[in-house]
Amino acid sequence: MLSANSSSRQRCDEGRGHHRDHEAAAPVRVTLSGVVSVAASSARGAANASELVWTLLAASSDQLAVRAVDLGFGFVGLSNADAMLVGTHQSKTWCPAGTGCWEWNGDSVTCKVGSPCSQAESAGSGWIPPSMPWAFAALQVPGRSAFAGGFSSSAGVGYAGWSSQPALPFQNFGSFAGDVHDGGGVTAEPPSSVAQQGGLPGSPSGDASTPLVGFSTGSARINTNLRCGSTLPVTLRFGFFGDISGDGNVSQDDAEVYAREQYPLADAVYRAGLVLKLDSDITSYTAQEGMPRISFNATMDMVKKLSALADNTTIVLTLVGWQGSGHDTLYPRYNVSNPNLGTSEDLWRLVADAKRYNTVISYHINTDEAYKNLTVTQGDNFTVG
Secondary structure (H helix, E strand, O other): OEOOOEEEEOOOOOEEEEEOOOOOOOEEEEEEEEEEEEEEEOOOOOOOOOEEEEEEEEEOOOOOOOOEEEEOOOEEEEEEOOOOEEEEEOOOOOOOOOOOOEEEEEEEEEEEEOEEEOOOOOOOOOOOOOOHHHHHHHHOOOOOOEEEEEOOOOOOOEEEEEEOOOOOOOOEEEEEOOOOEEEOOOOOOOOOOHHHHHOOOOOOOOOOEEEEEEEEEEEEEOEEEEEEEEOOOOOEEEEEEEEEEEOOOOOHHHHHHHHHHHHHHHHHHHHEEEEEEOOOOOOOOOOOOOOOOOOOHHHHHHHHHHHOOOOOOOOOEEEEEOOOOOOOOOOOOOOOOOOOOOOHHHHHHHHHHHHHHHHHEEEEOOOOOOOOOOOOOOHHOOOOO
């Protein structure tokens, strides 16, 4: 794995990087190539927006295979008084093998220029594995976000981002009062308590009460070459907009509207109906064996009541724990059902009978995750490489 810094010129230039898999590896040179453009937005509902579009086409080195790249800079930011940064924060709790726990938590984060930015929770707690794969560690970097935007109420403008890389694609950066300016940017040194707790890279003093004086948003780690081959090109799109929602203010609402408009319309069944989750069995996920389970047969009774309340509106009911005893258990195996909820025949009957009430039974699944505990990949079946 290589982590590279890059220039923010019109073309992606050469950058310096270093191995993180070896303590004393020599610096290497990596070449990034791509394109950047600025144009009016073509997104639905965001006609007054302009966009900066940056695409990474290739990442190469004569010295090693480039699996991932950390750019280390923001594409867009704000520093005027009372400007607001909005994003998300996630924390990971590791579960010992064979033990259930609530593995991921997420929340929104809002920070204002002129005020401290210390809302983030701990980046991880509980049992920590003896060795952590670098891909997991990257998800814990302070300031990494699934959604990112900013707005300035005084100027009436805002920005938000979209990325073709779906897993926590943004990295937020912050400068605090007392940061060291070296002419090329802001250096937050050393890592502060705010940073260690999962917030923005914090003040050099480590004081969580230090005011934020500016922020920016860029790309989180870009995966370039994974087990199945190259993941490039990767595109980032940052929109600059005024009042999209038409309420007379530029706020988080406008940032969310812009970000949502970057995606294709969902299937009509989701746009026209009610989408609900049902925790059929999350006993291992919450480590509460005594938590009530909702059987497939009992679920049918709930379908009837929901349909009556919704006046026969289309309902999509997603079952969590339909195959195992928790949110992420037994994945990625899809050919078994949870015996604590009934038989496979009970499940098929539920699917068929629910259709009479204009209800679609959906399955909560993970297609691209595996854990060492409580999954089909646990024990000797689990490999990292």
